Amino acid sequence: MSDKERINNNLNAHEIFTVYIERYAYGGYGIGKLPGGKLVFIEGTYPGDLVEATIIQEKSDVAFAKLNALLEKSQYRRTPKCKYYGVCGGCQMMDVKYDSQLELKTQMVKEQLKRIAKIDIEVSPTIPSDLEFGYRNKMEFAFSYNNGVVLGLKMRNSNRIVPINECPISPTSFNKALEVVPEIVEMSKARIYNPKTKTGTLKHLVMRYSHSNNQTMAIFVTKTERFEEAKFIRAELLKKEPQINSIIHVMNSSDSVVLRGPYKTLYGSGVLDVEMDYEKFQIPPTAFFQNNYHVASKMVEYVTKQLDLKGSERVLDLYAGVGTFTMRLAMLSKYVTAVESSHISVKAGRANANINNLRNLRFEEADVEDFIKTFTERADIIVLDPPRGGAGKSVCEEIIRISPEKIAYISCDPSTLARDLAILNEKYKIVAVQPFDMFPQTYHVETVVLMERVDK
Numbered sequence: 001m002s003d004k005e006r007i008n009n010n011l012n013a014h015e016i017f018t019v020y021i022e023r024y025a026y027g028g029y030g031i032g033k034l035p036g037g038k039l040v041f042i043e044g045t046y047p048g049d050l051v052e053a054t055i056i057q058e059k060s061d062v063a064f065a066k067l068n069a070l071l072e073k074s075q076y077r078r079t080p081k082c083k084y085y086g087v088c089g090g091c092q093m094m095d096v097k098y099d100s101q102l103e104l105k106t107q108m109v110k111e112q113l114k115r116i117a118k119i120d121i122e123v124s125p126t127i128p129s130d131l132e133f134g135y136r137n138k139m140e141f142a143f144s145y146n147n148g149v150v151l152g153l154k155m156r157n158s159n160r161i162v163p164i165n166e167c168p169i170s171p172t173s174f175n176k177a178l179e180v181v182p183e184i185v186e187m188s189k190a191r192i193y194n195p196k197t198k199t200g201t202l203k204h205l206v207m208r209y210s211h212s213n214n215q216t217m218a219i220f221v222t223k224t225e226r227f228e229e230a231k232f233i234r235a236e237l238l239k240k241e242p243q244i245n246s247i248i249h250v251m252n253s254s255d256s257v258v259l260r261g262p263y264k265t266l267y268g269s270g271v272l273d274v275e276m277d278y279e280k281f282q283i284p285p286t287a288f289f290q291n292n293y294h295v296a297s298k299m300v301e302y303v304t305k306q307l308d309l310k311g312s313e314r315v316l317d318l319y320a321g322v323g324t325f326t327m328r329l330a331m332l333s334k335y336v337t338a339v340e341s342s343h344i345s346v347k348a349g350r351a352n353a354n355i356n357n358l359r360n361l362r363f364e365e366a367d368v369e370d371f372i373k374t375f376t377e378r379a380d381i382i383v384l385d386p387p388r389g390g391a392g393k394s395v396c397e398e399i400i401r402i403s404p405e406k407i408a409y410i411s412c413d414p415s416t417l418a419r420d421l422a423i424l425n426e427k428y429k430i431v432a433v434q435p436f437d438m439f440p441q442t443y444h445v446e447t448v449v450l451m452e453r454v455d456k
Helices: 003-008 098-116 172-188 230-240 293-307 326-332 343-355 368-373 393-402 414-424
Strands: 016-025 029-033 039-043 050-058 062-072 138-145 149-154 161-163 202-210 215-222 244-251 263-267 272-275 280-283 314-318 335-340 361-365 381-384 406-411 428-436 446-453
Touching: 016 039, 016 062, 016 098, 039 050, 098 414, 098 428, 138 161, 138 172, 149 172, 172 202, 172 215, 172 230, 202 272, 215 230, 215 272, 230 244, 230 263, 280 343, 293 326, 293 381, 293 406, 293 428, 293 446, 314 326, 326 335, 326 343, 326 361, 335 343, 335 368, 343 361, 368 393, 381 393, 393 414, 406 414, 414 446
Parallel strands: 039 062, 215 244, 314 335, 314 381, 335 361, 381 406
Antiparallel strands: 016 029, 016 050, 029 039, 050 062, 138 149, 138 202, 149 161, 202 215, 244 263, 272 280, 406 446, 428 446
């Protein structure tokens, strides 16, 4: 029986095929064709690779396969800088030259818009990160216990923890913490939380950093409010890593979200100070802030410049967080209404407005979907920066109802961006699509789309 006949008869599970990879898909998959013409997605492969792969899943239109052997290497490839690469699940593209990462991300955005939204439009080249390594200002490390305290990151496609003592995409102070914290926790006799048995206390170490002010925050996340070992851990950590500016204890009973819940400041100011070109921010321990300071700064500059604000506009800033875009928008427009559901972020946003002496804005603590349905004021411009799931149909339809002249949509997921743009595209034309490399070494890409109302 030929390869083509086997595929057509669904007899190819666990069969081995030779596949040439033609393009790269969002999600970290190389795409090639099986002998019958069916598309096959293979994780960890890149355009130009010739691979041997085993089919692990077949659907009516596509198949998924596991890489067995690399027969010919793509010109995109390089030796990864991390000894844990391929085992730890944090990075997916560290074995790709940086210029090629940028090229592939531009193609991914274009492909998602074309495939999902049926929008075939020019996508500008992805703007690089100033730092290819050491760029992250937040990392969530997990504790586990295996003949001693282990601190690390989740294994690829698993909940098992890979113990690591360095991470190339982290700042130096994070790597120092990875070295010293397991021993300190071991000495403290703190019980490590076991998610299977729901026993123990200490769950995560979250590290946060301000690149602009060189401040480091260490956050210990526990299942319960009790954390008797905190005093000992604090003292030992400051002895071994004195450059830490704040130590926080977060009490979080959830096993699905790492960083949320009430917190206590064990040492320091309890906030991170971040400065951009024209504004200052104070970031509380559990509040969201863009993960790459230098790229976030470029995005704020790009969005506000492209909107070409004249000073008379009323702006609606949705999913505003601590005011990352809000502050600059308020400096350049007449009035900004910022909407955010997180109580901690709203509180910080109001404080940040005061720090920057801005009075022409207000923060509304509300779910965006609920708020926008009742919004009846004028909005000349809407800026939205939703989480990975996107804004969704309801919010997009309300934006069309409000009918701003311009929209700036900031997205961290090109597939949900494409879905939402398909709705907005009925009344708005796309003026620019600009990807930013917020997460070097990964397949993730941040995209800013500028749209203008079509008046018929």
